[in-house]
Amino acid sequence: MDFKEIEKKWQKRWQEAHAFEPDVGRGKKFFLTVPYPYMSGSLHIGHGRTFTIGDIIARFKRLEGYNVLFPMAFHVTGTPVLAIADAIRNGDEKVLTLYRDYLRIYESDEKRVEELLRSFVEPENIANYFAEKAIEDFLSMGYSIDWRRKFNTAEPIYNRFVEWQFKKLYEKGVIKKGKYPITFSPVDGNPVGEDDIADGDTDKVSIMEFTAIKFGYEDGYLVAATLRPETIFGVTNLWINPEGEYCKVHVNDEIWYISREAAEKLKYQKEGVSVEKCVPGTYFIGKFAKEPVHGREVPILPAEFVDVDNATGVVYSVPAHAPYDYQALEDLKKDAAYMKKFNLSEEMVKKIEPIKIIDIKGYDMPARDICKKMGITNQNDPRLEEATQVIYKDEFYSGVLNEKCGEFAGIKIKEIKDEVKTWLKNMGRGDVFYETSRKAVTRNGHKVIVAVLQEQWFIDYSQKWWKELGHKAVERMLFYPEKYREMMHGIIDWLNRRPCARKRGLGTRFPWNKEWIIESLSDSTIYMAFYTVAHIIRGSNIKPEQLTEALFDYVFLGIGTLEEVSEETGIPIDVIEKMRSEFTYWYPNDQRHTAPAHMSNHLAFFIMHHTAIFPEEHWPGGITLNGLMIREGAKISKSKGNVIPLAHISSRYGVDLFRLYCAVASDLDTVMDWKESEVASLRRRFERLATILEESLNSETLAEKNHYDRWLLSRFYRRYSESIEMFRGMRIRDAMLNMLFHFMNDLRYYEKHAGEERRKKIVREIMEDWLKILTPVIPHLTEEFWHRLGHESFISLETLSPPREEYIDLQIEREMEYVDNVIEDIREILEVARLQPTKIYIYTAPDWMWKVFDAIKNATPKDAMRLAMQSGVDVNKGEIAKFVKRMLKEKIQYITLNEQKVLEREKDVIEREIGAKIEINAEYDPKHKRSLALPLKPAIYVE
């Protein structure tokens, strides 16, 4: 069979017939979405898993009789394609090579490749080209998508929709403006994300908030930074790096003294910062500054451990609780020459004693204790970092501020930290200084600092009413796997304010400030609603400017009147009515299927924005998720060179085979490994299926049914019925394993007993039902056979037949199981006893045993003996007791069965399997085996 030809044929026929373009109002509906892909390149098999599962769900829902809408669009919002276009314009060889490779997936003419590549200097061209190719890819995968509704997120009509969304959010009071710290590259003049930072993916850079504490000094403040503001009560001195350079900085109307590096950073963190002059660190050493709490004069001392490029470059010393401070002070006290170098009075330095301000069990003077314990003897010992961590943790969780801390005395550190911070700020002596969690540079080697955006726009998710709505929605939704429900509750709790606009990128301009572009995740939260009307907007030639707030209010929220809206927009009443009815028919989005990576951003926003904007009946119905796809154990990535484009699936593997692999290779929730060896063995299985189906095409059905037929039909319809339930419960893998692997094993078993010819007939008997249950996963093959059977309709649009319960016959299945058990027992005996049989005798249990068995069939082990004795059989009590004990031990499940009859019937089969003659219940019993027989477990004697 030419699978490729079959694929193409049916894809074309579906398209020509507009098979998957559903209209409003045909019975119960199901609206399924999968997030649109970002179009910066071609799609590969990793993406393919999610879309394929989505399509399988859509197709199964059609089988169940739903009117299914499965739309798709393209995401082009954001900066990546801009960066790519820039790189191409600048002749970046790596990017050129990458995109040349992408183009060669689709283009065979090298001249055309170069031509297209040159066009990619325009970001829109990249997005448009790959979006167009993605449609081809999706079509070639047999996805049942309604393409009439496609759009991309840079289109004016979509921009209007996003603007509307933001207006709605603004009305709810969740769009806000404020300051926000971000990682930033001063050289590039841009914010930097994880992707822009060298090793950012493996070694994350986070933003640390230091408390800057102002120590009175000359005409201003010497500003020390700390992560432990509560230790201010224990300050004994300040540390300055004598090798560093420090500057006098005007911060609005204040004067700060901080390191040169810190001054540079501060310019990006505060407004009104200017540097007056800089001097060497030595300039300050030996002088005094006033600590802010009591105004004590504390000396400024030299320390090499101070990093001028970390926070303000000024450190205040708390030798009682900070190991670095303790050790630096000890070092200094011992080094007379060093003190002399800086003209420090030895007496003054030696007088400095740690001030203990935190009481904690197990420590006398924490910093000293730990340095002694670890054997640290100088301030350059790298283990000081570890010591600091230990003390910090211990004090944070179990330390209590003591009487030296004024109003904060007696309170645990973890409860008081933030209050001390606020207290200092309110006194005008505390401020915030942001620093990166580690030294970082961009991929181009430019320094990364923390900058504070002064006028950042946010969506404020922190509001209580909103979170409550979010939780309520999550509670009502379907989640599969179920564990993600709890996770989503957690994410909603954690959501805070999120910047929603940036200065660069493609997308929608921010309605209240056109310099800003709405950020790419914030513009993709409720767009499923747009699918319901996109084709009407396009089909009726509605201009972007006609898409007013009033129009969308009417269509999506039912606010206003048709007449008013029609008058305002100039859109005919019937068109607006159509839009409104499309929306109300299709909404809510019943199921959204994607990957778990989207949980904490997109999916959370998806839920939250729906709850803020739409009434409850239009909130999302459910979220289903599938894990990542990897290849031969490795992550799929361009850099690894192990990418298989979706466009190559058809020729390299076959689409149905790929879809089948997606369905059965692993559960939805687990990582799926694309392994060539597994694919190959699945291919054999798939081709075997095709052969079996093909062989039955022209076969007659069975005129009369024997017990083997009844057995097979029973197995089939039981599996069929189970699989429908599995599909409903999103257990796609189990459903398919059942209908394919397990049922094909049944067929093999059947063929062994009933023969090949009969198999062909019985397959013909169940073929329509079999094809239907398989069609969501392997639509092309099933469509082909469906039509070869003479059907005119598309199987893709057929409805499942109800399982034929009348065929499900547990008795017949048990009988076969019984026979198999007998065969297996004989085999085991032959093997263990190493016998070459000449003849085998089988003895079934006597009638009285069956009577007792029947009496105790539902009994608990406790009651069994009593019931057995009361069963009224005329056998000696000891016999009965012995029998009951054996039965309890063997744990034989009760079924009614005439053993002798079944064995007689299957005699030929057993003899063939064993390769020896058998005799049932013969008088001959030389080894007295007959007495070992139990119901359903006959005694066996081999000669």
Added chain:
RNA sequence: GCGGGGGUUGCCGAGCCAGGUCAAAGGCGACAGACUCAAGAUCUGUUCCCGUAGGGGUUCGCCGGUUCGAAUCCGGCCCUCCGCACCA
């Protein structure tokens, strides 16, 4: 750090949520046999250990607990994977 998973017999991977019928599905691999000139495909059987009669023994990350009984429930420990805000 915060949050969420997972550790099962050669490998992959079910089962564990609703404890017993679990030596534990299915696939792959391996071995033996049938078919074939041969190979491949297909089919049959075996694949934790012991066993000359259908039996017994030891397993489901480690330690302990609950129970008549635990891969399955509870507690602790070790290891591992994933997500974490301006990035689509």
